[in-house]
Each structure stands twice: as C-alpha cells, then as structure tokens.
Amino acid sequence: MPQFYTTQNALLHAQTIIAVSVHVLPISIALSALLIFLLLRELFAPPHLRTFSQRKQYHLPPGPSGYPIIGSLLQWRHARRSAPALTKYLSTLSTHGEMTTLHLGSRTQILLNSPRSVSEIISKRGKITHERPPMPIASDLISRGKRVVLLPTTQWMEGRRVMQHLAKTSAIKTYTEMQEFESTLMLASYLFRPAEWYLHHYRYSNSVMHRIVLGDGLVKRTEELIELQRVTIQFLKMIGESSIEFFPLVTKIPALLQPWRRGMEKIGREHRDVFETWWRPVKRMIEKGTAPPSFVRDALLHANFKYRGDDEQAMYLALSAISAGSDNTRMILNTFIMAALCNPEAMQKARDEADAICGGKAERLPLISDIDAMPYTCALVKEVLRWRPIVPVVPPHQLTQDLEFEGYHFPKGTEFLINSIPVCNAVDKP
Ligand code: HEM
Structure with missing residues (x-):
C-alpha cells in the first residue's frame, strides 16, 4: 500500500523538524561564532x-x-x-x-x-x-610611501645620506645667521601684531626652514602657510589613528574590497598637491639657473650628490624637512610662552642674564655666539622641552x-x- 503524505503527517514532520532545530540551532550558531572567533584570533594575532x-x-x-x-x-x-x-x-x-x-x-x-x-x-x-x-595608512596611502620619517630602513637610507648635508658644520654656520635674522623679524612682529603672537612663531620657524631647504626668505601668503601646517598636523594625527593600521593583513585583500582606501588616497593626493605648490617654483628656478643657495640646489638636486630618488621623492624629502623643522619649533615656541606666563621669576632670571650680556638698556640682541655665557637660558630652554614634551609618543x-x-x-x-x-x-x- 502506498503511504500517502497527508496534511496530518506533514504537520507532524514539520513539528519534529522545528523541535530538533530549536535545540540544534543555538548550538550551531555558538559553534560557528566560536569558529569565527578562533579564526579571527589566529589571523590577527601578531x-x-x-x-x-x-x-x-x-x-x-x-x-x-x-x-x-x-x-x-x-x-x-x-x-x-x-x-x-x-x-x-x-x-x-x-x-x-x-x-x-x-x-x-x-x-x-x-x-x-x-x-x-x-x-x-x-x-x-x-x-x-x-x-x-609597516604603516599601510599613514605611510603607504597618506604619504604615498614617501615621507622619510615612516619609511623602512632600506628606503630611508638614500634620503638620510643626502640629508646629512644639512648637518655639516659649514652649513650650520649659515643657518645660525638665518636664525638670528628671522628671530629679529619675529620680535618685531610681536610688537606690531601682538594678538597674532602664535602665527609669528610658525612664520619664524617655517621661514628659517624655507631659507635652509628651498633658499631665500619666505614669500608666502598666510593661507599657504596655514595649508602646509594643516597638512603636517593631519599627517601627524594619522600616525596610529586608523584602526586598519593595527590589522595590516586587512590591507592585503583586493583594493576594491577596502572601502577606506579611496578616502585615504585622496588625502594623500591633497598633501602631494600642497607640497607641489612649494616645490615647483624652486625647481623651476634651479632649472633656469636663477635659484639662490639652498639644500635643494646644492645637495638634493646637485649632480655631485647623485641622489637616486625620483622627482616626487626629492620633493617629499625637502618638504618633510620643512614640515618637521617648522612644526615642532612652532609648538615649542608656543610652549615657551606658556612657560613664561606660568613662571615669571624664571623668565626674569633669563632676562637678567641677557641684559648682563647685551647692556642694561638692551643695546643689542643676544646672538647664538653668546650661548656659552647664557647657561641659565640654555637650561631654561631644555626645561621647557622637558616640561611639556611636544611629541608625547615617538613613532x-x-x-x-x-x-x-x-x-x-x-x-x-x-x-x-x-x-x-x-x-x-x-x-x-x-
Ligand atoms: C623642538 C624641536 C624638535 C623636536 C621635539 C623634534 C622631534 C622629533 C622626533 C621625536 C622625531 C622622530 C624620531 C624617531 O623616530 O626616533 C623627529 C624626526 C625628524 N625631525 Fe625633528 N624635532 C624637532 C626639530 C626638528 C628640526 C628643527 C628639524 C629640521 C632641521 C627636524 C627634522 C626632523 C626630520 C627630518 C625627522 C625625520 C628623520 C628621519 O626619520 O629620517 N626636527 N623629530
């Protein structure tokens, strides 16, 4: 006799399936979750x-x-x-x-x-x-793999070789004169536009670095300075910012499956474009033979130095030095003002030391050559660097x-x- 699958049978069957599922489903969900967890733990463990x-x-x-x-x-x-x-x-x-x-x-x-x-x-x-x-976000995407401070050793060695020129004794003597000139301008700016005291710090430090790296004084609009500063701050903030940075394996999947990539690449292109507005004019002058002395003219792009990087790498090297040298100095000058306001007695002692050298009526400004006669001021500067470290976590x-x-x-x-x-x-x- 053929067995007919009646409605009653079907209902009974369905009830049995549901009864079994009610017990098995949570177990299989728990097992799958455990499996996924173990897999992820294995994948993402150091x-x-x-x-x-x-x-x-x-x-x-x-x-x-x-x-x-x-x-x-x-x-x-x-x-x-x-x-x-x-x-x-x-x-x-x-x-x-x-x-x-x-x-x-x-x-x-x-x-x-x-x-x-x-x-x-x-x-x-x-x-x-x-x-x-490896820093797939801050270095590879935001910096297009070209900011020397985040590069792996094999890639930074060439940049560092050329940058050593910046630390040559003869070069440092020239930088001293530049710093004295620019700091006099900064003091004048305090007097003429005191409310913008913090802007004068950035203009001073950027101007010194611009002279050293690209040549001549700074002829830049405030907006251009602000733009370079924005790029520097954004870059520094990105070091260790994105969670993706802590799971480098995720960046190995096809680019199409990395939704964050486009946004980060866009930021990287914007940074490069800002760098170019500083780099191109100097590069043109060097090509025409009208550029003033500078690190770029006399070392980075000079035939004797045989720099092995391409044009964009050279640009990043030059602009990274400007960014690194001007932003940290700006921050520490701001901190110095804060220290002066919090510790007027200490500042008075430094002032007395300067007056003793420069004459009671401030007949001249202290020079870098006076440094050995100013131990208190030197200690004060070091104390400011110690008091509020401007790089709380070094990369x-x-x-x-x-x-x-x-x-x-x-x-x-x-x-x-x-x-x-x-x-x-x-x-x-x-
Ligand atoms: C208060 C002033 C400054 C502070 C606190 C400071 C701090 C730092 C720190 C913490 C690093 C990373 C070091 C590491 O990874 O171990 C660094 C790198 C660097 N700094 Fe400074 N810096 C200052 C001024 C300057 C100046 C004036 C210049 C330029 C003349 C400069 C150029 C650089 C460059 C080029 C790098 C990257 C070096 C590389 O990895 O190739 N810095 N700085």
Missing part, C-alpha cells in the same frame, strides 16, 4: 605570537590584558581623542614599570617609560631597533631580530614606543 609554544617562548613586560583580538585598541582610540585623555592614559600605563606591553590588534608595542629603558633599547641597541613597522621603532633584555625575551617584530611624558618626568631617576 605573527610571532600565533602558537601556544611561541607565546610560552617569549616573555614580555607587564601591561593591560585588553580584549581578545583587538587588545587595548578601544582604550587607545579613546585616549587619542584629546591631549589630557592621552596624557592620563600614557601616565597610567607607565605605572606598570619601566616598560609596558600594549597589544593593539596585530601589533605588540612596548612603551618605554624611563630614560634608562630608552637609552638601553633605542640608543644602545639601535642596530636592531632602528626599523619602522614606533621595530625590532629586527629576537632580543633578550633584563629577563624579558622580545620576539622579532616587537615595536618600541618612547613614552615621552613619563620619560621627561623621571628627573630623579636618570
């Missing part, structure tokens, strides 16, 4: 800490445990929202000791919290800690081979960050 035996082999300094896969990325991102939050977070991390391990996505970073640990790891072991880790350095150090075992690929605020505050523990 390459050198993937297996259990690797994790056992290496021994890192203490630090916050963070969450699986992302580590302390949420706290890191939250702290970066404001300077006070970052200061607080970095100070809290430094309570773990001279070194703190921070897991951020696929990257293992060690914060160096004391002058001693910086000296041991970055200075004495520079041979194996000079490398930069990461990467270890090129395994390192055993004071009971710790760091795997190749570990990154080291100088945690400037605790380092600068450790005055009693050199």
Whole structure:
C-alpha cells in the first residue's frame, strides 16, 4: 500500500523538524561564532605570537590584558581623542614599570617609560631597533610611501645620506645667521601684531626652514602657510589613528574590497598637491639657473650628490624637512610662552642674564655666539622641552631580530614606543 503524505503527517514532520532545530540551532550558531572567533584570533594575532609554544617562548613586560583580538585598541582610540585623555592614559600605563606591553590588534608595542629603558633599547641597541613597522595608512596611502620619517630602513637610507648635508658644520654656520635674522623679524612682529603672537612663531620657524631647504626668505601668503601646517598636523594625527593600521593583513585583500582606501588616497593626493605648490617654483628656478643657495640646489638636486630618488621623492624629502623643522619649533615656541606666563621669576632670571650680556638698556640682541655665557637660558630652554614634551609618543621603532633584555625575551617584530611624558618626568631617576 502506498503511504500517502497527508496534511496530518506533514504537520507532524514539520513539528519534529522545528523541535530538533530549536535545540540544534543555538548550538550551531555558538559553534560557528566560536569558529569565527578562533579564526579571527589566529589571523590577527601578531605573527610571532600565533602558537601556544611561541607565546610560552617569549616573555614580555607587564601591561593591560585588553580584549581578545583587538587588545587595548578601544582604550587607545579613546585616549587619542584629546591631549589630557592621552596624557592620563600614557601616565597610567607607565605605572606598570619601566616598560609596558600594549597589544593593539596585530601589533605588540612596548612603551618605554624611563630614560634608562630608552637609552638601553633605542640608543644602545639601535642596530636592531632602528626599523619602522609597516604603516599601510599613514605611510603607504597618506604619504604615498614617501615621507622619510615612516619609511623602512632600506628606503630611508638614500634620503638620510643626502640629508646629512644639512648637518655639516659649514652649513650650520649659515643657518645660525638665518636664525638670528628671522628671530629679529619675529620680535618685531610681536610688537606690531601682538594678538597674532602664535602665527609669528610658525612664520619664524617655517621661514628659517624655507631659507635652509628651498633658499631665500619666505614669500608666502598666510593661507599657504596655514595649508602646509594643516597638512603636517593631519599627517601627524594619522600616525596610529586608523584602526586598519593595527590589522595590516586587512590591507592585503583586493583594493576594491577596502572601502577606506579611496578616502585615504585622496588625502594623500591633497598633501602631494600642497607640497607641489612649494616645490615647483624652486625647481623651476634651479632649472633656469636663477635659484639662490639652498639644500635643494646644492645637495638634493646637485649632480655631485647623485641622489637616486625620483622627482616626487626629492620633493617629499625637502618638504618633510620643512614640515618637521617648522612644526615642532612652532609648538615649542608656543610652549615657551606658556612657560613664561606660568613662571615669571624664571623668565626674569633669563632676562637678567641677557641684559648682563647685551647692556642694561638692551643695546643689542643676544646672538647664538653668546650661548656659552647664557647657561641659565640654555637650561631654561631644555626645561621647557622637558616640561611639556611636544611629541608625547615617538613613532614606533621595530625590532629586527629576537632580543633578550633584563629577563624579558622580545620576539622579532616587537615595536618600541618612547613614552615621552613619563620619560621627561623621571628627573630623579636618570
Ligand atoms: C623642538 C624641536 C624638535 C623636536 C621635539 C623634534 C622631534 C622629533 C622626533 C621625536 C622625531 C622622530 C624620531 C624617531 O623616530 O626616533 C623627529 C624626526 C625628524 N625631525 Fe625633528 N624635532 C624637532 C626639530 C626638528 C628640526 C628643527 C628639524 C629640521 C632641521 C627636524 C627634522 C626632523 C626630520 C627630518 C625627522 C625625520 C628623520 C628621519 O626619520 O629620517 N626636527 N623629530
């Protein structure tokens, strides 16, 4: 007799399926979630800490445990929202000791919290800690792989070779004269337009760098200065800003599947365009033979130096030096004013020292050649740099081979960050 599949049978069958599903579905969802979690953990773990035996082999300094896969990325991102939050977070991390391990996505970073640990790891072991880790966003996309400060060793060596010209003794003497001239202009600007005191700082520092790198004084509109400053600040902010930076593997998938890419590339093109407005006029003058003496004319593009980079790399090298040299100096001059307002007695002592050299009625300005006779002023400048470090976290350095150090075992690929605020505050523990 053929079995008829009646409505009743069908209902019974369906009920059985639902009853089984109600029990099995959550289990399969849980299993799939666990599988995905394990897969992601495996994929995004730092390459050198993937297996259990690797994790056992290496021994890192203490630090916050963070969450699986992302580590302390949420706290890191939250702290970066404001300077006070970052200061607080970095100070809290430094309570773990001279070194703190921070897991951020696929990257293992060690914060160096004391002058001693910086000296041991970055200075004495520079041979194996000079490398930069890959930075797919800040370096590859925003900087088009051309800002020397973020490049891996093999790529920065040529730029550094040429940049050494900037540190030649004969060149430094010329720079001294430029600085004295520009600082006199800056003092005059304080008097004529006191409300814009902070703008004068940027014009001063940029002007000195412009003279050194591109030649002659600065003939730029305020908007052009603001634009270059905007580009510099945006670039600095992008170092360690994007979460993608902490999962470099994600950038290996086809470009079409990386929705963030277009926006970042656009920023990179905008930065290059701003650099070009500074670079082209000088390049044209050099080609015509009318350019004034400068680092670009006499070193970077000079036949004797045989610079092996292309035109765009040369442009980035020159403009990076201008950006680095002018923005940090601007910030520290602003900090100096803050220090002067907070510590009028200390400033009066420095003023007395200058008066003793220049005559009570300020018959002349102090010169760089007076520096040896101004120990208090020199100490004051160093104290301002220490008091409020303008680079709170120095861009990461990467270890090129395994390192055993004071009971710790760091795997190749570990990154080291100088945690400037605790380092600068450790005055009693050199
Ligand atoms: C208060 C003043 C300054 C501070 C605090 C400062 C700080 C720094 C820091 C922390 C770095 C990164 C170092 C590292 O990765 O280990 C750096 C790199 C650099 N700075 Fe300065 N800087 C200052 C002034 C200047 C000036 C005046 C110039 C130009 C003459 C300059 C040119 C550069 C360049 C070219 C780099 C990149 C070097 C490279 O990696 O090839 N800086 N600076």
